[in-house]
Amino acid sequence: MMKPIKKIASLFLALVVMLSFSVTAFAAGATGSITIQSNTDVSVEGKTFRAYKILDVKSYTSDSVVYTVPEALKEFYKTRYSLNGNEGDFDAQVVGKIKEESDLFAFAAAALAAAKAANIAPGTATAGEGATSVTISELPLGYYVVEDAGAATPISALILDTTNPDVTLEIKADQPGIEKKIDGDTDTDDTTEGLVDYNNAAIGDKVPYVLTTRVPDMTGYTKYYFVVNDTLSKGLSFNGDVTITLGDTTLTKDTDYTVTATENADGTTSVEIVFKNFIQYKNAEKRNITITYSATVNGQAVIGVAGNPNAVTLTYSNNPNISDSGTTDQPDKPTEGSPVGETPEDETRTYVTAIELIKVDPEGNRLTDAEFTVTGQKTNIVLLRKDVFTKAEEGDYWKLKNGTYTTTEPTEETKADYESITDRYSKEIKAETIQTRESVTATGVVGSDGILRVEGLSAGEYTITEVKAPAGYNLLKTPIVIRIDWSAPAASSTDCSWTVSGVEGAVVIGGLVKVTIENNAGTELPSTGGIGTTIFYVLGGALVLAAVVLLVTRKRMRNRG
Structure with missing residues (x-):
């Protein structure tokens, strides 16, 4: 009887031991x-x-x-x-x-x-x-x-x-961030100060940018991607003058980072800044990273209220549990599928305007061949654009009696408004670039449609002088002085606002300043102090002299008699 009990006890003990190990x-x-x-x-x-x-x-x-x-x-x-x-x-x-x-x-x-x-x-x-x-x-x-x-x-x-x-x-931020600003203290825009999101500039102006970010927490990482991706619109030309500081240290190009600029098919420019071996800054957590560079406003700049954008994003590592070796030729640049995140886009905009001169007679009909100079202190490069219409059998335009051109074909009801219902015209846009260092005096002739556009201007004061009037019309005696002012977009918009003052009837439409200039027909008579008055003085003096001579002669003859 004892043997079975011992066996059961042994089994129970074994089970307890097994459970204790488990x-x-x-x-x-x-x-x-x-x-x-x-x-x-x-x-x-x-x-x-x-x-x-x-x-x-x-x-x-x-x-x-x-x-x-x-x-x-x-x-x-x-x-x-x-x-x-x-x-x-x-x-x-x-x-x-x-x-x-x-x-x-x-x-x-x-x-x-x-x-x-x-x-x-x-x-x-x-x-x-x-x-x-x-x-x-x-x-x-x-x-x-x-x-x-x-x-x-x-x-x-x-x-x-x-x-x-x-x-x-x-506790920390969910992800690294990057901020982009325009340095309003060093740009050419007198209306902006400090670091701003928007400014106005003329073609040829340099726009200085400041990008700020920080070294993130890289705990748990053995490799960390940190790549800045910047996109400039086609109206902004990248100058390649990148400088980077991390804390108080200035980093060295090609040793600490690389810069690659690529011109895209749509005219934009992509700038990629890749930090090399970024994990080396693991112990520099929270130190500021400041990136500066500039872009020049070029002749493809958008004119008006929409502006010329420049946007930046930051690509960064976001999973320490996955190892990744980057690309073959660039180990510090992530490939498709690499464990990375991307910050939301941060954008700045630069705004440019233009003056459109419209030459008309007192009835509002367009006049051609007038020549103007536009002088301003806030201009580096000015584009003078005008439309030239020439007769062409396959042309797309017809000329109206008021001197303008239209692509609308004349009909029986509208033919009275056309100079000819058979003559067609083709349009050619002619542009001239004038460069200067501080101020500019740009001279141009209005086009076939009576319009001359002076593009690439920023806010400032401009003087418009007519130096040649259309044949049969009087020259403007007094130059026209206009003032263009700019205001940054409201918080809920990216459209800026332009205003014009100093000229009656001048308007701003879509950010384009339109000035209508009227000429009167006829030959101008000389004014007081001119040649006509001089002739009268000369003739009057001659008549007086003749009268004196006559009186003296008669008196001598009497005395002899």
Whole structure:
């Protein structure tokens, strides 16, 4: 009887021993904590944080952890990774897919939204007054997404397990940022000061740019991409004068960074600045990075209220769990599929205007062959543009009796408005470029349609002088002085505003200043002080002299008699 009892006791003892060896392979009842700390830029004081468990810990050993997908999140993972749940070990596949995520922040945001939608109860803690840290305690081991409840965005995705059950993280911005400004203190625009988003300039002006960012937290990374991508519109020419400072250190081109400028098919220019071996600045976290360069406004600049944009983005590493070697010839430049994120675009705009001179007679009919000079102090390069119409059998234009041209074909009802219903004209745009250093006196002749456009101007005062009148018309006696002023766009728009003063009837349409100049027909009579008055004086003097001579002669004759 004793032998069976001994056998049972031995089996029971063996089972107890086996269970005692197996207890480390199960995680039931194990908990951890997450502590969130303030940093120099962001405080946790008064903030509430929530931790949502998006993977459960099924078991663990000293070497590995086995995760399972919570029932409430299975559909989320199936949809995100295109899994049906039947192929092999679903849990292991999900874990593998998470490790392959190229944008961990985007994954965390999606998982956070899914956890909320599934009503998963979070662990919660609120930092009190003056607190520099806050701890979410008694959390079952697992894979968590932590959010700042006030911002409703994830601040971290992290793992709690037996090797690291208590995790501390520092609250920080979700991603690196970059800001672009125009240096209003060194540009040629007298209306802007400091770092601004908008300015106005003339063709030929240099626009100085300042880009600012900071060295991010690179904890956990062994390699980090940091690439600035700048796009200049076709009205801005890149000058290649890039300088970069990191803290108090000036970086060296080609040693610390590379600059590549590419002219695109649409006329824009892409400028790429690649920082080399950026991970070397890991211990310089939060130090400012300042990038400066300039662009010159060119003849393709957009005239008017829309402006000439210049936009920048920053491409940066965002997943320390994925290693990547970059391109073959540029290891510091990410390839398609590299684990990187991109900041929102930050943009500046430079605005340019023009004066359109319209020559008419008193009835409003267009006049040709008038010649003008436009003088201003705020101009480096001026484009004089005019339309020249010549007769052509296959032309697209007809001439109207008022001197303008139209592409509308005459009809029986409208033919009375046309100079000829058979003559056609083709249009050619002729442009002349005048360059100067400080001021300009640009001379041009109005086109066949009575219009001369002076393009590439900024805000300032301009003098318009007629130096040759159309045949049969009087020359303007007094120069026209106009003042063009500029205002930056309102907060909700990118369209600027231009205003004109000093000339009656001058208007601004779409950012183009239009000035109508009227000439009167006839030959101008001499004015007082002119040649005509001189002739009268001469003739009068001659008559008086003749009368004196006659009187003297008669008196002598009487005396002789």
